[in-house]
Amino acid sequence: MSVGYYPKREKVGLEDLFKGLVTASHILHCHGVLDAYGHISVRSPDNPATFWMPCNISPALISTPDDLIEYNVEDATPVEKNAKPGYLERHIHSEIYKRFPAVNSVVHSHCSDMLPYCISEVPLKATIHMAGFLGTGVPVWDASSHYPSGSKHDLLVRNAQLGASLSAAFKPATSAGFIYSKFRSALPSQIGGSQEPDKEPNHAVVLMQSHGFTTLAHGIEEAVYQAIYTKEAAKAQTTALTIRNAHFGHSVEGKVDVEGGGKIKSAKVKAEGDIKYLSDKEAHDAWEANQDTISRPWGLWCREVEVNPLYQNKCPGGEDE
Numbered sequence: 001m002s003v004g005y006y007p008k009r010e011k012v013g014l015e016d017l018f019k020g021l022v023t024a025s026h027i028l029h030c031h032g033v034l035d036a037y038g039h040i041s042v043r044s045p046d047n048p049a050t051f052w053m054p055c056n057i058s059p060a061l062i063s064t065p066d067d068l069i070e071y072n073v074e075d076a077t078p079v080e081k082n083a084k085p086g087y088l089e090r091h092i093h094s095e096i097y098k099r100f101p102a103v104n105s106v107v108h109s110h111c112s113d114m115l116p117y118c119i120s121e122v123p124l125k126a127t128i129h130m131a132g133f134l135g136t137g138v139p140v141w142d143a144s145s146h147y148p149s150g151s152k153h154d155l156l157v158r159n160a161q162l163g164a165s166l167s168a169a170f171k172p173a174t175s176a177g178f179i180y181s182k183f184r185s186a187l188p189s190q191i192g193g194s195q196e197p198d199k200e201p202n203h204a205v206v207l208m209q210s211h212g213f214t215t216l217a218h219g220i221e222e223a224v225y226q227a228i229y230t231k232e233a234a235k236a237q238t239t240a241l242t243i244r245n246a247h248f249g250h251s252v253e254g255k256v257d258v259e260g261g262g263k264i265k266s267a268k269v270k271a272e273g274d275i276k277y278l279s280d281k282e283a284h285d286a287w288e289a290n291q292d293t294i295s296r297p298w299g300l301w302c303r304e305v306e307v308n309p310l311y312q313n314k315c316p317g318g319e320d321e
């Protein structure tokens with residue numbers, strides 16, 4: 001299997017791309033980023049106005065090019081009128097590709113390790129060097145503020161309006177007067193690949209309230225890397241917060257109104273600091289260092305799914321075979 005679908009290879013054949021997309025779906029399932037739900041897509045290498053993603057089956061069971069559907073970026077309609085049924089939430093992908101011309105792959109996940117950060121208001125931040133792309137804060141997008149009138153309130157990104165709103169949470173990109181934010185400086189990969197730097201996203205990952213997360217990247221391997229290490233970073237942060245609280249605990253100092261039935265009149269929570277998060281520069285430099293190493297885990301992850309009989313990649317081999 002080749003690596004470097006974007007932007008390291010000048011030309012990617014569709015056969016090669018199909019095989020990579022099926023492998024990526026298997027890897028994301030194997031690592032618990034996707035279960036029966038969630039999806040990865042990739043922009044067409046020969047036509048930026050379309051993208052490919054699996055039809056409506058579980059990611060682990062995607063197997064052949066017939067399981068993949070080509071969609072129009074403009075409105076998420078299938079290019080072939082008689083295409084198989086697709087995922088409801090394909091508007092996540094279409095609206096991101098529409099807003100960010102340099103983005104070529106998108107992963108959307110309901111991964112359970114992420115959910116605490118989608119419902120608790122505890123901010124997800126980069127805590128480990130493998131996830132420097134998270135920067136010093138990951139936005140949480142809330143569908144409840146954006147449902148079109150008359151639409152279902154089921155949290156699913158089932159139309160272009162919700163997709164566009166989520167896409168905008170990755171930030172500026174379209175404003176001609178956009179001033180680089182500190183997040184941009186922390187995300188060199190999100191700057192480097194575009195001819196139109198004002199259309200690059202500020203964030204690699206956006207959390208979705210009570211739902212999951214979405215990550216975008218310049219290529220399939222980068223998207224898979226980010227999805228897996230977003231999950232790993234969330235696990236590390238959750239565990240760190242848990243053991244820290246268990247070990248140090250929190251004490252409350254204040255006054256209790258005994259005559260008033262024991263009500264607390266005034267109180268202040270005392271905690272022993274916070275867990276250590278990466279600084280802006282650490283996040284920036286860590287991601288810069290790791291970007292050139294993505295082919296190493298990609299090779300391992302490909303082999304893992306190759307030897308697991310659950311995963312059947314029956315796509316022709318592309319240019320490598």
Ligand SMILES: [Zn+2]
Nearest residue numbers: 089108110212
């Ligand atoms: Zn979803």
